[in-house]
Amino acid sequence: MNHQVQYSPSRRTALVLCGTGAHGAYHAGVLRALQEAGVKIDVVAGQGVGAAGAVLAAIDGGSRLWEPDGIWRLQQSRRYYGWRRHVQVVAAMLIALLVACVAALFVPAAFWKIASAIVAGVVLTIAVMLAACRWYPRLRRATGGAWWSVIGAPFDSKPAIDAFSHAVWQLIRGASRDAQPPGDAGKRYAEVLGENLGQPGFRELMIVATDLDSRSDITAAMLREPHRREFMAPRPGRERRAEALDLAGLGRDHALDIMSAALTPPVVCEPHLLTFAPDGYWRGESHRLCERPGSVNRLFEELAGAAVSQLIVVTAVPASASPHRLRVPRLDLRSRLGEFISAAETAALRDAMDHALLRFDSVYVICPPHNPVGPFDFTGAYDEASDRRHSTMELMERGYEDACHQFIEPVVGASGEMIAHGSRHPDRSRGFSEAH
Numbered sequence: 001m002n003h004q005v006q007y008s009p010s011r012r013t014a015l016v017l018c019g020t021g022a023h024g025a026y027h028a029g030v031l032r033a034l035q036e037a038g039v040k041i042d043v044v045a046g047q048g049v050g051a052a053g054a055v056l057a058a059i060d061g062g063s064r065l066w067e068p069d070g071i072w073r074l075q076q077s078r079r080y081y082g083w084r085r086h087v088q089v090v091a092a093m094l095i096a097l098l099v100a101c102v103a104a105l106f107v108p109a110a111f112w113k114i115a116s117a118i119v120a121g122v123v124l125t126i127a128v129m130l131a132a133c134r135w136y137p138r139l140r141r142a143t144g145g146a147w148w149s150v151i152g153a154p155f156d157s158k159p160a161i162d163a164f165s166h167a168v169w170q171l172i173r174g175a176s177r178d179a180q181p182p183g184d185a186g187k188r189y190a191e192v193l194g195e196n197l198g199q200p201g202f203r204e205l206m207i208v209a210t211d212l213d214s215r216s217d218i219t220a221a222m223l224r225e226p227h228r229r230e231f232m233a234p235r236p237g238r239e240r241r242a243e244a245l246d247l248a249g250l251g252r253d254h255a256l257d258i259m260s261a262a263l264t265p266p267v268v269c270e271p272h273l274l275t276f277a278p279d280g281y282w283r284g285e286s287h288r289l290c291e292r293p294g295s296v297n298r299l300f301e302e303l304a305g306a307a308v309s310q311l312i313v314v315t316a317v318p319a320s321a322s323p324h325r326l327r328v329p330r331l332d333l334r335s336r337l338g339e340f341i342s343a344a345e346t347a348a349l350r351d352a353m354d355h356a357l358l359r360f361d362s363v364y365v366i367c368p369p370h371n372p373v374g375p376f377d378f379t380g381a382y383d384e385a386s387d388r389r390h391s392t393m394e395l396m397e398r399g400y401e402d403a404c405h406q407f408i409e410p411v412v413g414a415s416g417e418m419i420a421h422g423s424r425h426p427d428r429s430r431g432f433s434e435a436h
Contacts, residue, residue, distance in 0.1 A: 007362055007415045013310040014043040014206075014303045015057075017050025018296050018349060019317070020265060020341050021081060021160075021375035024049035025072045025392040026316035028065035029399025030366055031057055034312075037408045043204040043223070043308060047295045050314070051207035051262035052164040055255065056171070058222070059193055060201030064167040071163050072396055078378050080160040081269070081334070084152065154333070157269040161260045168256065186256040190247045193222050193255075205247070206306070208299055209261035210292040212271055214282075217298045218289065220245040220258040227306045241281035244302075250280050261289030265375075268337055293341050294348035297355070304359040311356060311363045312407065315349060316371055316395065317342050327384050338374030366406050368398055 015034070017027045027050055034041065046054030056064055064070050071077060083091075169181040172192045176182075196202040206221040221244070223231050228248060234240050245251030245258065254274060261272040271288035278284040296313075303311070330336070356363050372383035373395050380391040 007310065007364070007411045009040040009415070011309045011361065012042050012307055013040060013312065014045055014306075014308040015041045015054075016296065016299055016303070016311060016313045017044070017046040017053050018048065018313065018315040018345060019050050019375070020048040020291065020293065020345070021338070022373055022378050022392050022395070023316035023375055024053055024065070025373075025396040026368070026371075026399040027053045027314055028062075028070070028072050029396040029401075030314045030403040031062040032066045033400045033403035033408060035062060037404075037412060039312075039408065039412060041203055041312075043206060043303065043306065045206040045208075045299050045303060046262070047208050047299055048262055048265075048291045048293070049160075051209070052160075052259050054205060054207055055164070055168060055189070055259045058203050058205040059168075059171055059189070059196070061167065061171045064171070066396060071167055072392060074163075076159065076163065077392065080163070080378050081155045081157060081265070081376055082159070083154060084156040153268055153270045155265070155268045157260075157264045157272075161263050161272075164259065164263065165256055168259075181256070184253070187253045189255045190222065190252040194248050194252075197222070197224055204306075205255075206299065206302060207258050207262060208295045208302075209258050209272075209289045210266075210295060211287050211289050213285075213287040214242060216243050217292065217295050218243055218245060218258065218261075219298060219302050220247055220251055220255060221302070221306070222247040222255075223306055231302070231306055239281070250277055253277065258289070262291050264290045265337070265341065266290045266292065268333075293344040296345075296349055297352040300352050300356050300359065309361045311360050313349070313353075313363065313365045314399075314403075315345065315365070315367045316373070316399070317346050317349075317367065318369055318371055319346075319365070319367055325385065334376040335374055338376045341375050364407055364411055366399075366402050368402055371395065371398070 017030075019027065031053065041057075044054045044057045046052070053062070053065060056062055065072055067073070165181045165185065168189060169178075169185055172185070172189050193202065193205060197204065204221070204223050204227070206219060206223070208217050208219045210216070211218050221228075221231050228246065232240060232244055232246050232249075245254055247255050254276075257272065257274045261274065264270075264272045269290070271290045273286050274289050275286045276282040276284060300311070329339070353363065353365075370385065372381045372385070372390050373392060374381060378392060380389050380394075382389050
């Protein structure tokens, strides 16, 4: 039976960021509120876009998410997870061919000239793309049939990965003048975090992604002793070296790789390719990694093993839907995918919370009562309930307000850490179903 205790900053506390895509804006608002309130966080953990937010927050870089030139305030965030360029080219070719066929109905003599030119262009484009897939070594694991080699996954995760990688590099590059992250940026990140653990603003880190080739989750962590030793300790019936990366050891090169994989939704984006170290368990193999919405349960398991006793869980997906709040399904592919990911995340988090109450002294959840912005609504979304459009900027502000009203004032304040702002509440642990 769970032992319910009051929140205490003296206990080992983890902040868990859950979500995909645009829901990272909600994380930004929550992180800002917690930072301004001075809430003590020992370990910052993340899944999906939350892993990227955790990577920044671990090195005192959370402000890169919400500041005026931060990731979620730039116009480039509107281009995250857009259609891949070659998919756009092939679609344009097909549309041009259709136009030519229609034009032939009115100008038959010109049909063969126009159609021949377009067909030749399509064939040339396909040939070039096939050659590129065969010649580019990093894509060899992703190639399959001819059509998949040409079209492949429809969405591109690279803009989002580049934005977060660039933000990390700006924090760790030191005297380097390189504008873009070099190949050893992951190693440099692990060195900076490892050297500064225990300093103000720096926190232990834990992030997770899914390895499609080993069919298991991979958890990467930078932890202080003795928690680092416990994290890598053997587990009955499991090959620990295959599922855990010690960012202070053999896995030190792969911090940004795991972050990039966590930013790669499954199926609709090409998996991130990670080449393991030759002296590691996988002996230099290259594996395909991506995000898995249900991996939050794995994070809870690993955090419990790292002696965490208090959890603060952040999700932009409401705890449950209210009766008679159904909305008309949107027709575009990105929205349909976002609905599935949101439903999967909610179900996974609810299941994880049932076990979390047995593993941790206290569990607190910060989530909105209503959020029309889906995981891929980077330009905002129309809300039928309020008859207006909601933007990611509004989602960020909502995260800030929810953190204040749901955790900082009632929980931290009631603990005596914020007497001036606190409101007394009964001593309790809050589960996902109790959040609202």
